[in-house]
Amino acid sequence: MKNWVKIALSLLALGFITGIVVAYFLYNKPHPDYEKIDAAYTLAAADLYKEFTADKNKAGAKYNGKVVAVTGKLTKVEVKDSLTTCVFVFEQGMFGDQGVRCTMLTAYRAEAGKLQPGADLKLKGYCTGFNDTDIILDKSSIVK
Amino acid sequence: MKNLIILVFCLAAVSFSANAQKFITKTGHIKFFSESPLEKIEAHNHQVNAALDAATGDFVFKVLEKSFEFDKALMQEHFNENYVESDKYPNALFSGKITNIKDVNIAKDGVYEVNVEGKLTLHGVTQPVKQKGSIEVKGGKLIGNSKFSILLSDYNIKIPGAVANNISKTVEITIEISLEKLM
Numbered sequence: 001m002k003n004w005v006k007i008a009l010s011l012l013a014l015g016f017i018t019g020i021v022v023a024y025f026l027y028n029k030p031h032p033d034y035e036k037i038d039a040a041y042t043l044a045a046a047d048l049y050k051e052f053t054a055d056k057n058k059a060g061a062k063y064n065g066k067v068v069a070v071t072g073k074l075t076k077v078e079v080k081d082s083l084t085t086c087v088f089v090f091e092q093g094m095f096g097d098q099g100v101r102c103t104m105l106t107a108y109r110a111e112a113g114k115l116q117p118g119a120d121l122k123l124k125g126y127c128t129g130f131n132d133t134d135i136i137l138d139k140s141s142i143v144k
Numbered sequence: 145m146k147n148l149i150i151l152v153f154c155l156a157a158v159s160f161s162a163n164a165q166k167f168i169t170k171t172g173h174i175k176f177f178s179e180s181p182l183e184k185i186e187a188h189n190h191q192v193n194a195a196l197d198a199a200t201g202d203f204v205f206k207v208l209e210k211s212f213e214f215d216k217a218l219m220q221e222h223f224n225e226n227y228v229e230s231d232k233y234p235n236a237l238f239s240g241k242i243t244n245i246k247d248v249n250i251a252k253d254g255v256y257e258v259n260v261e262g263k264l265t266l267h268g269v270t271q272p273v274k275q276k277g278s279i280e281v282k283g284g285k286l287i288g289n290s291k292f293s294i295l296l297s298d299y300n301i302k303i304p305g306a307v308a309n310n311i312s313k314t315v316e317i318t319i320e321i322s323l324e325k326l327m
Contacts, residue, residue, distance in 0.1 A: 031217040060234055065210060065224075080171050083190055095168050095193055096326050103191065128210035129234040131193050134170065136208055138191075 034126050034139040035105060039069035042122075045088040045100040046072060052130040053091075060129055069124040069143055070100055077115050084109040086123060086140065095133045102140035111142060165199040165250075167286050172321035174207060178312035185219060185311070187212040194321045196286065201245030203260065205321070207236045227301050228267050236266045238273065248279050248286075255280045260290060266299045277319070286323040291316065 041063065048070055051059040075089040075097070089099040102123045104112045115121070125137030172192030178185045189212045194205035209230035214220040224230040240262010242248070248256040256279050264273045277290030293314045296303065303311050 027216065027218055029217050031220070061231075064231065064234060078171075081190075083171055085171075094166075095170060095195060101170070101191075126210075128191075129208040129230075131206045131208050131235060133193060136191055136211060138211060 032126075034067055034124075035107070035141040037067045039124050040066040042069040042071070044072055045070040046090055048135055049088070049090045049098075049100055052135050056130050056132075063127045063135075064129045066127055067124060068127045068137060069122060070102070070137065071120075071122045072100075074115055074117055074119045074121050075099065076117055077112055079109075079113055084112050086112055086115065086121065093133055098133045099135075100137065101134045102137040104140050108141050166195060166197050166326040167323035168195045168326050169193070169321050169323050172205060172319070175318040175320075176212075177316045177318070178314065180310055180312045182310045185214070187214045187220070187223065189213070192319075192321065194288075194323065195326075196242070196288070196323055198245065198248070198250050198286070201242040202240075203242055203262070204237070204239045205319070206238075209234060209236060226304065227296075233266075233268045236264070238262055238264045240273065242279075248281065250281055250286065253281050253283070258288075264294070266294075267301050269299045271298050284325060288319065288321045288323065290319045293317070 048059075048063070048068065051062075070088070072088050074086055076087050078085045078087060084104045086102040086104065087097065087099060088102075089097040091098040102125050122143040123137065123140050124143050125140030128136045128138050130136075170193050171190060172194045174189045174192050176185075176187050189207055191211045192205055192207050194203070196203045209228045210224060212220070212223065214223065228236075240260060243259045243261055245258070248258065258277050258279050259274075260277055261274045262272075263270050271294075273292070275290055275292040277288060280287040280289075293316050295314050297313065303313070
């Protein structure tokens with residue numbers, strides 16, 4: 001076999017293997033580490049709620065899919081099954097309390113579970129949107 | 145002044161009776177599952193808003209698409225960007241009725257079979273839905289369960305040709321909600 005054929009076949013094999021390795025890592029890439037991502041926006045939880053209730057489409061385009069940090073006085077902590085949720089309540093509606101609900105990352109569940117109503121807090125999480133009663137910040141962490 | 149007090153009392157009484165039969169949750173669970181020879185896809189959403197009026201049977205639930213969690217990050221990205229287009233259609237909504245709600249005795253613990261009829265809006269498309277499910281009355285809570293399948297094409301969700309054989313055209317949806325009385 002001629003040398004140039006060997007080189008071409010080697011390059012082809014190398015390209016094929018590289019393609020498979022890249023595809024494997026892309027397919028199995030990990031979820032983002034939301035605790036380490038800088039917040040795209042930092043604002044009072046009350047202001048975030050006001051923006052969504054004033055114009056949910058405009059606010060959704062701005063915040064949905066972004067990491068958002070909110071500050072405010074905690075209303076309550078809900079612990080249910082595997083979920084621990086820090087809640088800032090601003091209104092009452094057909095689903096009862098309405099406001100900003102921050103579902104905590106596993107690493108912060110124990111710490112969040114000990115928080116008392118009225119505590120001044122800064123939480124950061126992935127904004128999944130507004131369901132007409134609450135703004136959801138998923139994978140939330142406590143910012144110190 | 146006396147009339148005003150009576151009016152306030154009446155409004156409070158109406159409001160109380162309106163809430164007396166209303167059951168809600170904000171942490172309902174929806175799972176969707178699809179399986180094809182090459183790929184199994186499963187996602188969970190534990191932040192489902194649901195409300196049931198036990199007097200009328202009116203039932204509604206709302207889901208944020210971005211709250212679905214997948215085992216694989218790439219699947220989650222494709223789900224949001226290519227399939228449900230969650231930036232454009234952030235919510236899925238079911239609005240309907242439990243047609244045989246009179247068969248459910250919320251004062252007596254037990255499992256009751258129910259029929260659910262309504263409309264499901266997903267990916268901006270609304271389709272009629274008619275399914276069976278169950279409600280378990282347990283310690284003052286109503287635990288609802290239902291499982292049904294939808295055809296992705298009914299909701300104008302297109303599967304790209306390159307992966308058409310790897311992804312099932314139907315998706316099985318499982319709903320588990322634990323509703324508590326609204327105080």
